[in-house]
Amino acid sequence: MTNTALEQDIREKLRRSGYTLTSQRRAVLDALKETQGHPSAEDVYLIVKKKNPRVALGTVYQALSVLEEIGVVESKHWSESPTRYDLNTEPHLDIRCGNCGRVSEVPGVGLGDLEALIQENTAYNVTSTRLVLEGLCPICQREG
Amino acid sequence: MTNTALEQDIREKLRRSGYTLTSQRRAVLDALKETQGHPSAEDVYLIVKKKNPRVALGTVYQALSVLEEIGVVESKHWSESPTRYDLNTEPHLDIRCGNCGRVSEVPGVGLGDLEALIQENTAYNVTSTRLVLEGLCPICQREG
């Protein structure tokens, strides 16, 4: 089963960084798989709580932070909205609907040589280049 | 004097949107000119307070929000850091130092046809494309 293989991989990554795969961390991963989207910490918390009502929101934040550190989860931040978490850690663009908050991927677009161009034009040592997109999702367009 | 002309222009823009140029709003503009950088609301507040200690932080937020609405001020947001305000409303890139928080412009780099490319690859109606850059500023590089 792919599930088990993936879990072994994550367990291994955790171990390498001195962490263990606790039931809470697994529950957070399961929740991320379940939503298949870009949930906030609060969203994840609500899903996790369905199966284990004793889990606290702080624990979810902790778990997400550990999972991000070992590289199995990626976070993205839009202003005026909580941070979103994603199992897709490949470089990709996400766009957020300014009306309903829905976040979706934008396939087939890369940053190209923009990152190199930026590094050439600044004395800063560039460590992060994030493109923050906002728009109106198809559903909200219809309702508009 | 350019100052007066600029002020007239701003007064006119305010009037068109039903606002007036109050002493507090002028003080906020002066503070933005004074720093010549990318101050946070708190930074602006501290400068304004030097000349008028009775001004409240909330008033600064209000003033910045009005000035942004009429298009003479632009705000940019990096996560893990308060929103920065800028008198430069031309499209341009800013980079923030992850160590000291300093924000500087990156000249000579535009988004090119990236915005068009994104619109072609999403069903969303794209309204905002912001590039959020982080790095280590020259000073912090030397200290590192």
Place this chain on the structure above:
DNA sequence: CTCTAAATCAGGAATGGTTATTGATTGGCC
């Protein structure tokens, strides 16, 4: 210049997302 209504203000309380603290619990290893 004076009056009045509307806009704006100062001050402080409230909010929302996130992080820090603390004492209790758990899990891996002998």
Place this chain on the structure above:
DNA sequence: GGCCAATCAATAACCATTCCTGATTTAGAG
């Protein structure tokens, strides 16, 4: 089974920002 460090739940604290209130100021009419 018992020990020690890692982890946890719960809650308090934090910080940037917004909201609320009653007081003050302002622009425009007369």
